[in-house]
Amino acid sequence: MRTRLAIRIHAQLEHWFPERRVFLKSDTDTRFLRLRPEVQLFAAAGAMVFVVWSIVATSIVLMDSIGSGNFRKQAERDQETYRDRLNALSEERNARAEEALAAQARFNVALKQISVMQSELLASETRRQELETGIEVIQNTLRATMDQRETARAALAELKQNAAETAPGSPVSAAFASAQMGFITEALSETAQERDQILADAQSALDARDALELELRLNAERNDQIFRQLEEAMAISVEPLDKMFRSAGMPTDRILDQVRRGYSGEGGPLTPLAMSTRGEEPTADEFRANLLLTEMGKLNLYRIAAQQAPFSSPVNLNLVRTSSNFGYRRDPKTGGRRMHNGSDFAGSHGTNIYATADGVVTKAGWSSGYGKLITIQHAFGIETKYAHNSNLRVKVGQRVSRGDHIADMGNTGRSTGTHLHYEVRVNGKPVNPMIYIKAARNVF
Numbered sequence: 001m002r003t004r005l006a007i008r009i010h011a012q013l014e015h016w017f018p019e020r021r022v023f024l025k026s027d028t029d030t031r032f033l034r035l036r037p038e039v040q041l042f043a044a045a046g047a048m049v050f051v052v053w054s055i056v057a058t059s060i061v062l063m064d065s066i067g068s069g070n071f072r073k074q075a076e077r078d079q080e081t082y083r084d085r086l087n088a089l090s091e092e093r094n095a096r097a098e099e100a101l102a103a104q105a106r107f108n109v110a111l112k113q114i115s116v117m118q119s120e121l122l123a124s125e126t127r128r129q130e131l132e133t134g135i136e137v138i139q140n141t142l143r144a145t146m147d148q149r150e151t152a153r154a155a156l157a158e159l160k161q162n163a164a165e166t167a168p169g170s171p172v173s174a175a176f177a178s179a180q181m182g183f184i185t186e187a188l189s190e191t192a193q194e195r196d197q198i199l200a201d202a203q204s205a206l207d208a209r210d211a212l213e214l215e216l217r218l219n220a221e222r223n224d225q226i227f228r229q230l231e232e233a234m235a236i237s238v239e240p241l242d243k244m245f246r247s248a249g250m251p252t253d254r255i256l257d258q259v260r261r262g263y264s265g266e267g268g269p270l271t272p273l274a275m276s277t278r279g280e281e282p283t284a285d286e287f288r289a290n291l292l293l294t295e296m297g298k299l300n301l302y303r304i305a306a307q308q309a310p311f312s313s314p315v316n317l318n319l320v321r322t323s324s325n326f327g328y329r330r331d332p333k334t335g336g337r338r339m340h341n342g343s344d345f346a347g348s349h350g351t352n353i354y355a356t357a358d359g360v361v362t363k364a365g366w367s368s369g370y371g372k373l374i375t376i377q378h379a380f381g382i383e384t385k386y387a388h389n390s391n392l393r394v395k396v397g398q399r400v401s402r403g404d405h406i407a408d409m410g411n412t413g414r415s416t417g418t419h420l421h422y423e424v425r426v427n428g429k430p431v432n433p434m435i436y437i438k439a440a441r442n443v444f
Contacts (some may be wrong), residue, residue: 013037017044036434086318093441110230111296114289117223123217128212135205136313140329142198149191241302244311244439249431255380259301259308307402308379310356310436314386315409321420326432341430342385342423349418351409353386355400356436370421371413374406384433387421388413398409406428 017040031256035043104379245255319331324344328337362383363375370387373395377383390410394400411418 001047010037010196013041017041020374022353023034042432053255074150082104089441090318107230110226113226114230117219117226118289118300120219121223126217131205131209132213135202135209138198138205142202145191145194145198156429180270183237184266189320193299195219241299244306245302245309249435250380255305256298256301258380259305286313305379307358310384310433312354312356312402313437314353314356314384315347315351315420317345320345320420322346324395342387342421343433344419344421346417346419347409349390349408349410349421352405353389353407353409353420355402355404356404357382357386358401359384359399359405361394361398361400364394366396367413369414372407373413374409376400383425383428385421385423385425387423388415388419390418 010102014037018036019037019038020035022035024031024033085176140188165182185404322343323346326343327340329340357376359376359378361374362377363373365373367373367387370385372387372389372392374386374389374392375383376386386407388410389407391408392406393408394404394406409418409420415421423432424436426429
């Protein structure tokens with residue numbers, strides 16, 4: 001059975017690949033190679049496989065070349081888009097910073113105006129009290145003068161009656177009556193002059209009172225406008241800071257209480273307005289001013305707290321790229337899945353590294369795995385770490401401020417390339433540093 005099948009297959013192969021002989025002739029001998037159909041089939045199949053492999057390999061190389069060019073162009077386009085986005089974010093950040101500075105300038109100008117207006121109000125109140133006292137004295141004097149005039153008139157009537165009862169033609173009575181009449185006439189004349197002068201003084205005081213009331217109304221309108229501007233400026237200044245702290249998961253009430261305990265001194269322009277010593281209720285302006293001063297104190301507390309929390313980037317984000325984020329990742333050394341407690345920023349060797357908040361340096365030296373490490377202790381139980389540095393610029397115990405140049409980027413410790421490993425720990429527990437950086441993106 002197998003023989004017949006083999007014969008049939010051989011016959012078919014003979015039809016397509018007839019037996020051929022290749023002669024090899026030399027000077028002394030002639031030989032030939034017999035190419036059976038099976039051999040020719042294997043040779044043809046091998047040649048076919050080689051040709052197909054060559055075509056496929058060439059296609060792959062061409063497609064890879066074309067694809068790499070497209071990928072490179074796409075990467076360039078993505079990089080350009082990312083660069084434009086970074087530039088737009090930088091311009092927006094600069095615009096927000098300029099708006100904050102302008103709001104601060106308006107706030108300072110308005111604060112000066114409030115101080116001036118408060119002085120004017122106190123002076124106006126003093127003048128009003130003096131005028132009220134003067135008008136009261138004038139009214140008392142006028143009443144006393146009127147009483148004296150009535151008394152003089154009564155005395156004159158009595159003298160006239162006595163003179164009429166005295167015998168006519170009596171020289172003593174006539175002389176006495178004449179003297180009394182002259183004295184009374186002179187007294188009445190002086191009384192009339194004093195009355196006219198008092199009436200003129202009273203009218204002048206009333207005119208001054210009307211002018212003072214008009215001035216007080218104008219001052220009240222100016223004060224109301226200033227208060228509105230200050231209240232708007234305070235809302236614009238306080239709201240972004242409050243939102244920034246809440247976005248970072250920091251309870252604002254507890255943070256402000258902690259800062260207030262550390263900065264408990266009072267005085268200067270932020271002291272409350274003086275209340276009346278006569279037991280009167282504070283005016284509407286005094287109440288608004290006290291609320292405004294309270295908000296100003298809250299704004300100052302927010303600014304102090306913002307300086308002590310890591311609401312800034314440790315590097316210039318325009319000069320680096322984020323190579324690894326916070327969270328679980330594939331370990332670059334072992335390949336296993338491990339927790340990454342910070343954010344990595346890759347950049348050129350020697351890139352400047354900055355402190356992200358005010359604090360005290362607690363570590364500045366070599367640490368296993370971290371390489372050259374800087375650790376800074378901040379307020380609110382927050383600690384930041386800056387690892388794999390090439391050069392350290394601070395010492396243990398040194399107090400630093402936000403934006404201080406503390407180290408240079410390097411590749412020390414357990415690292416696969418030049419980068420900064422940046423950590424934020426709250427009460428010893430690592431948290432995502434980008435929470436703080438993103439929360440302050442539109443504030444600073």
